[in-house]
Amino acid sequence: MKERVLSGMRPTGALHLGHYHGALKNWVRLQSEMECYYFVADWHALTTHYENREVIEKNVYEMVIDWLAAGLDPNQCTIFLQSKIPEHAELFTLLSMGTPIGWLERVPTYKDQQEKLKDRDLSTYGFLGYPLLQAADILIYRAKYVPVGEDQASHVELTREVARRFNHLYGREFDYEDQIKRVLSTLPADSVKRLEKSRKKFQELGDASALEGALGFVNEQSHLSTHDRERLTGYLKGTGQEILLEPLALLTEASRVPGLDGAKMSKSYNNSIAIREEKSSLEQKVRRMPTDPARVKRTDVGDPEKCPVWQFHLLYSTENTRAWVIEGCKSAGIGCLECKEPVINGILSEQQPMLERAEPYMSNPKIVREIVEMGTEKARRVAQATMQDVRSAMGLNY
Ligand code: TRP
Ligand code: SF4
Numbered sequence: 001m002k003e004r005v006l007s008g009m010r011p012t013g014a015l016h017l018g019h020y021h022g023a024l025k026n027w028v029r030l031q032s033e034m035e036c037y038y039f040v041a042d043w044h045a046l047t048t049h050y051e052n053r054e055v056i057e058k059n060v061y062e063m064v065i066d067w068l069a070a071g072l073d074p075n076q077c078t079i080f081l082q083s084k085i086p087e088h089a090e091l092f093t094l095l096s097m098g099t100p101i102g103w104l105e106r107v108p109t110y111k112d113q114q115e116k117l118k119d120r121d122l123s124t125y126g127f128l129g130y131p132l133l134q135a136a137d138i139l140i141y142r143a144k145y146v147p148v149g150e151d152q153a154s155h156v157e158l159t160r161e162v163a164r165r166f167n168h169l170y171g172r173e174f175d176y177e178d179q180i181k182r183v184l185s186t187l188p189a190d191s192v193k194r195l196e197k198s199r200k201k202f203q204e205l206g207d208a209s210a211l212e213g214a215l216g217f218v219n220e221q222s223h224l225s226t227h228d229r230e231r232l233t234g235y236l237k238g239t240g241q242e243i244l245l246e247p248l249a250l251l252t253e254a255s256r257v258p259g260l261d262g263a264k265m266s267k268s269y270n271n272s273i274a275i276r277e278e279k280s281s282l283e284q285k286v287r288r289m290p291t292d293p294a295r296v297k298r299t300d301v302g303d304p305e306k307c308p309v310w311q312f313h314l315l316y317s318t319e320n321t322r323a324w325v326i327e328g329c330k331s332a333g334i335g336c337l338e339c340k341e342p343v344i345n346g347i348l349s350e351q352q353p354m355l356e357r358a359e360p361y362m363s364n365p366k367i368v369r370e371i372v373e374m375g376t377e378k379a380r381r382v383a384q385a386t387m388q389d390v391r392s393a394m395g396l397n398y
Contacts, residue, residue, distance in 0.1 A: 001035075002033075002034050002035040003034050003035065003144045003145060004034065004035045004036075004037070004141060004142065004143045004144050004145070005030055005034045005035065005036045005037065005143060005144070005145045005146070005147065005250070006036075006037045006038075006039075006137070006138055006141045006143035006145075006146055006247075007023075007027065007036075007037075007038055007039075007146060007147045007148065008038070008039045008040070008041035008044070008082065008134075008137060009023070009038075009040065009041060009063065010041050010042075010044050010045045011040050011041070011042055011045050011056060011059035011060045011062075011063045012045070012059060012063070012267060013058075013059045013062060013063070013267065014062055014063075014066065014274045014275070014276070015063060015066040015070075015274065015275050016265055016267065016272035016273055016274050016275060017255075017257045017265060017272070017273050017274075017275060017347075018255045018257050018259075018264070018265035018266070018272065019066075019255075019275065020070055020257075020275045021255045021256065021257045021315070022149060022252060022253075022254065022255030022257075023147070023149065023252055023255075024066075024067065024070045024072075024275075025070070026147055026252045027067075027070075027072060027077075027147065028070055028071040028072060030147060030250075031072060031073060031076040031077040032076060034145065036076070036077035036078065037077070037078045037080070037141055037143070037379055037382075038067065038072065038077055038078070038079050038080075039079070039080045039081065039082050039137070039379070040060050040063060040064065040080070040081045040082060040372075041082050041134075041137070042056055042060055042081060042082055042083045043082050043083055043088070043089075043133065044082070044130060044133065044134070045059075046126070047124075047126045047127050047129075047130040047133075048113070048117060048120060048122065048127065049120075050124070050126070060081065061365065061368055061369070061372075064079060064368055064371070064372060065358055065361045065362065065368055066275055066276065066358075067079065068357060068358065068361055068368070068371070069275065069276055069354040069355070069357045069358035069361075070275060070354060071354075071357070074371045074374070074375065078375045078378050078379055079371055079372060079375040080372060080375040080376040080378070080379040080380075081372055081376055082137065084376045084380075085376065085379060085380050085383050087140060087380070087383040087384060087386075087387050088133070088136050088137055088140060088383065089133075089136075090387060091136040091139065091140050091386075091387065091390060092129070092132060092133045092135075092136040094390060094394060095132055095135060095136055095139075095162055095166065096129065096132060098165060098166070098169060099132055099162060099165075101128075103158060103161065103162075104128050104129065104131060104132060104158075105128070107131045107154050107155065107158055108154050109131070109151065109152075109154065109155070110127075110128065110131075113127075114127075131154075131155045131158050132158070132162065134152075134155050134159065135155070135158055135159040135162045135163075138156070138159050138247050139159060139162070139163055139166075139244045139245070139247075139386070140382075140383045140386050140387070141379070141382055141383065141386070142244070142245040142382075142386060143245070143247050144245065144247060144248065145247065145248055145249075145250045146159075146247050146248070146249055146250060147249075147250040147251075147252055148249055148250070148251070148252065149251070149252050149254065149255075150251060150254060152249070153249050153251060156247060156248070156249035157249075159246075159247055160246040160247065162244075163244040163245065163246045163247075164246060166243065166244050167239060167240055167241065167242055167243055167244060168239070168240065170240075170243060170390075170393040170394050171234060171239060171240025171241040171242065171243055171393070172234075172240040172241070173231075173241075173393075174395070176240075179231055180231060180232070180235050183224065183228045183231055183232055184232075186223065186224070187221065191217065194214075194217075195214050195217065195218075195236065197210075198210040198211060198213060198214035198236070199211075199214065199235070199236045199238075202214070202236065202237070202238075203238045211236060211237065214236050215233060215236065218232050218233060218236070230242070241393075243389050243390065243393050244386075244390075256311070256314065256315060257311070257312075257315060258308055258311045258312075259271030259272060259308075260272070260273070260285055260286075260288075260289050260290075260308065261289075261290060261308060262290070262308035262311070273285060273286075273347065275351065275354060276351060276354055276355055276358055277347075277351065279348065282344065282347060282348065282351075283344055286309075286312075286340050286343055286344050286347070287337060287340060287344075289308060289309055289340065290308065291307045291308075291309055291336045291339075292304070292306040292307040292329070293306070294306070295329075295332075295336060298332065298335050299332050300332060301329070301330055301331060301332045302329045302330070302332070302336075303329065303330065304325055304326055304329050304330075307329070309336070309339060309340055309343060310325065312343045312346070312347075313325055313342070313343060315346075316342070316343055316346025316347060316350070317342050317343070317346060321342045325339055
């Protein structure tokens with residue numbers, strides 16, 4: 001069985017090259033290696049933009065088209081919409097009962113974002129709780145890996161703590177002791193004795209090999225149901241059952257694409273190139289890019305290290321072209337417009353297949369909706385199954 005991956009993105013409208021090189025390209029690669037669930041985090045968009053109700057719907061489908069254009073294949077991965085699966089909200093509510101407020105206040109993005117987005121009132125309950133909503137998003141799919149950027153690593157860490165606490169609080173059934181007794185009674189007495197000894201060695205002395213031996217034995221007991229084997233495993237480890245899985249962050253390397261002005265590419269800085277940019281607009285944007293400030297006149301020499309265009313050559317140009325840039329820039333042998341041509345061509349050829357892939361979806365938006373609906377159906381079944389276990393662990397299945 002393939003390992004499960006889950007990730008989400010806020011619907012912020014047309015995605016740019018930073019999203020592509022920083023996240024999406026990685027999502028595309030993972031879809032053939034693992035069982036991937038990718039979702040539109042529309043509720044998350046509301047945690048910071050709760051007053052803009054008109055933008056969200058358009059942004060949702062525009063972003064999904066970008067995903068498909070970038071190469072996500074609905075036959076290989078599951079694409080869905082968060083707000084269509086209310087189970088995320090249910091798990092969020094249940095988790096919120098036992099999550100200390102301090103855990104949320106200490107998430108680094110909480111204070112950071114409040115300071116960065118000064119023009120918005122973010123002293124809301126939803127904004128404080130948003131990393132816990134993210135934890136619910138992840139835990140409800142029992143995902144093993146969560147591809148995220150460095151900025152989101154603390155959210156995955158919080159998710160692990162929340163899962164651990166949940167399993168600790170609710171991983172034991174009401175009749176836990178009786179259940180364990182019953183399971184043990186199906187094993188030969190001398191094996192039970194050895195298991196008890198190993199359990200003690202592990203829990204009191206931290207003897208990992210004792211635990212390993214005992215777990216090996218448990219796994220060989222084919223007469224036990226999966227559930228009973230899990231019970232016994234929890235008993236030996238002292239953890240109770242693993243109802244929610246602690247996920248691991250799959251850190252994506254920070255995107256190496258700077259914005260047109262050399263700062264981080266961001267829509268709000270107005271320095272971005274969309275992943276499906278119009279050809280003429282792309283040409284214009286790149287031609288207007290600032291270059292090494294020392295090159296005022298065509299005859300002034302420059303230094304690529306001081307020029308944002310060079311960062312694009314690093315991403316899009318061949319060795320030969322780069323050598324041509326260094327030589328031409330330092331000797332004033334080439335002009336900046338000339339230097340930018342290969343960058344324009346590089347981006348255009350990267351985007352050509354994306355534009356082609358997007359075309360059928362643009363002309364028939366119904367297909368996009370169908371893809372999202374199908375993915376949502378599939379994701380919902382997984383979410384519902386987890387919620388059954390969660391409800392019963394919390395004593396809510398009456
Ligand atoms: N918080 C993420 C962001 O702002 C989006 C997100 C929501 C997410 N839920 C998630 C990412 C679960 C990974 C897993 O970019
Ligand atoms: Fe930048 Fe190229 Fe101009 Fe040099 S020649 S300053 S690298 S755009």
